Amino acid sequence: MSLDQLASRYEKLSNQLDEQYYSQDAGLTYDRELMKKLSSELTEVSREFLAKFTKPRSMYLESISTITQAERLEVELDFHDQRMEKISTDKYTLNGKRVNWGNWRQFNSQTDDSKKRKEVFDEFISKAPSIAQLVEKRMSISREIYKRYGLTPLDAYLEQEQMTYLGLIEFLEKLGEGARNHFLKAADHHAPEILHKSKTEYYDDFYTWRGRIYKPLDRILTDKNPLAAVQKTLKSLGFDLTKIKVDAEDRPNKSPSASCWGINVPNDMRILYRKTSPFEDIGSVFHEFGHGIHGANANADDTVWKRYIVPRSVAETFSILIEDITYDPLFLAQELKLEKTAIQDIVNRVKFMNLAFLTFYATNSIMKTEFWKNNYTVEQAANRWQQLTKRFFIETPGNYWLLHHVMPNYDLYSPSYVIASVRVTAIKQKLASEFGEPWWKNPQAGKYIRELAQTRGEFNIKQWKLDPNNYLKEQIITL
Numbered sequence: 107m108s109l110d111q112l113a114s115r116y117e118k119l120s121n122q123l124d125e126q127y128y129s130q131d132a133g134l135t136y137d138r139e140l141m142k143k144l145s146s147e148l149t150e151v152s153r154e155f156l157a158k159f160t161k162p163r164s165m166y167l168e169s170i171s172t173i174t175q176a177e178r179l180e181v182e183l184d185f186h187d188q189r190m191e192k193i194s195t196d197k198y199t200l201n202g203k204r205v206n207w208g209n210w211r212q213f214n215s216q217t218d219d220s221k222k223r224k225e226v227f228d229e230f231i232s233k234a235p236s237i238a239q240l241v242e243k244r245m246s247i248s249r250e251i252y253k254r255y256g257l258t259p260l261d262a263y264l265e266q267e268q269m270t271y272l273g274l275i276e277f278l279e280k281l282g283e284g285a286r287n288h289f290l291k292a293a294d295h296h297a298p299e300i301l302h303k304s305k306t307e308y309y310d311d312f313y314t315w316r317g318r319i320y321k322p323l324d325r326i327l328t329d330k331n332p333l334a335a336v337q338k339t340l341k342s343l344g345f346d347l348t349k350i351k352v353d354a355e356d357r358p359n360k361s362p363s364a365s366c367w368g369i370n371v372p373n374d375m376r377i378l379y380r381k382t383s384p385f386e387d388i389g390s391v392f393h394e395f396g397h398g399i400h401g402a403n404a405n406a407d408d409t410v411w412k413r414y415i416v417p418r419s420v421a422e423t424f425s426i427l428i429e430d431i432t433y434d435p436l437f438l439a440q441e442l443k444l445e446k447t448a449i450q451d452i453v454n455r456v457k458f459m460n461l462a463f464l465t466f467y468a469t470n471s472i473m474k475t476e477f478w479k480n481n482y483t484v485e486q487a488a489n490r491w492q493q494l495t496k497r498f499f500i501e502t503p504g505n506y507w508l509l510h511h512v513m514p515n516y517d518l519y520s521p522s523y524v525i526a527s528v529r530v531t532a533i534k535q536k537l538a539s540e541f542g543e544p545w546w547k548n549p550q551a552g553k554y555i556r557e558l559a560q561t562r563g564e565f566n567i568k569q570w571k572l573d574p575n576n577y578l579k580e581q582i583i584t585l
């Protein structure tokens with residue numbers, strides 16, 4: 107096949123496969139056998155591309171990644187099942203079901219007694235080694251396949267994100283160190299109200315905070331309609347939303363976290379969303395619509411690789427930019443009609459969670475970056491992660507990393523959110539200075555975002571300076 111034929115076959119197969127994954131996430135019926143078949147056909151396309159071509163480079167790297175995904179399929183399915191089964195406790199139940207890895211966050215969110223949360227945390231950490239071997243296996247498959255092409259997953263990642271190893275590490279260290287003391291101070295301020303104790307401790311993880319800190323706000327936000335709000339905002343920015351479909355049905359097997367799927371870019375973008383809690387719903391619906399407009403504004407005439415192969419931090423740039431509108435005091439006042447004290451309260455809590463995010467994701471990202479550079483075993487990774495928690499927040503048992511939903515599941519993903527958040531600060535400053543406050547009401551700002559979105563795989567990464575101090579400055583809170 108020619109390059110164009112390979113690319114369009116890649117598009118067709120990955121569209122079909124994504125539709126299956128979408129259905130799985132939506133709690134609809136999906137076809138496991140078809141998924142296996144499509145994924146092995148995608149591997150063939152990728153192998154043929156790698157045998158014949160070295161360019162376009164984005165397609166080259168994507169082909170390696172596609173092969174590793176297919177080769178890991180078996181071990182990842184095992185990991186998915188064993189984690190649910192082994193990381194569980196007989197001591198507690200939640201809504202009639204035993205507490206396991208899957209409902210752990212809900213348990214932490216609903217359990218006010220900190221002793222119980224500690225007990226489950228300690229038990230899960232002690233059980234983490236039982237899934238370590240599968241993680242080791244998953245990582246070595248990636249390492250081995252990339253090696254065939256003279257690369258590591260880290261090399262590919264840095265190339266896509268246009269960063270150097272030292273540049274990335276230094277960037278993460280600055281953010282983690284800059285956030286540390288502000289986070290610890292604010293954490294102790296919030297601890298009595300949110301954690302029901304005087305001090306924050308190692309088992310009060312990022313997700314415990316996130317699941318609990320916005321609860322006091324739910325009361326004032328229950329009557330708000332997130333879908334109506336996002337559609338109104340994006341239409342006033344001049345976006346055409348006809349290509350973005352929303353599934354807001356509540357089905358028992360539907361994933362609790364919202365998501366956006368480029369089933370066909372730009373013509374068929376789909377958002378899945380399920381009500382969880384009022385404040386988080388508003389943020390996540392805006393976030394997913396950010397992905398939606400990013401895909402829907404691709405140029406249908408562009409090549410497959412330009413439309414589909416987008417660095418992760420670039421994809422998250424558009425979602426975080428749109429999500430951030432909901433934390434703007436002007437938006438909270440004008441669109442959600444909230445009172446001044448409520449607005450200040452929301453802004454403080456959001457900034458606190460941004461600090462928590464920095465300390466946690468600096469730790470996660472540095473460990474995962476070093477993982478490939480230094481060829482860590484799973485055990486060495488745990489030791490290193492523990493050291494980093496001591497440096498950036500509170501020393502936490504290192505095997506926690508095996509229980510995270512991103513770190514053991516991806517080669518490298520953690521830094522993308524951090525990079526995107528810092529880039530968004532620069533973009534928002536540009537939008538505000540060029541189009542005024544609130545920029546999100548100005549169609550000219552919408553036009554600017556549309557043009558950025560259209561660049562997809564050719565997004566100019568270097569245009570936006572990643573300045574840790576610029577981002578940190580915005581997150582500091584005086585309580």
Ligand SMILES: [Zn+2]
Pocket residue numbers: 393397421422425
């Ligand atoms: Zn996202």
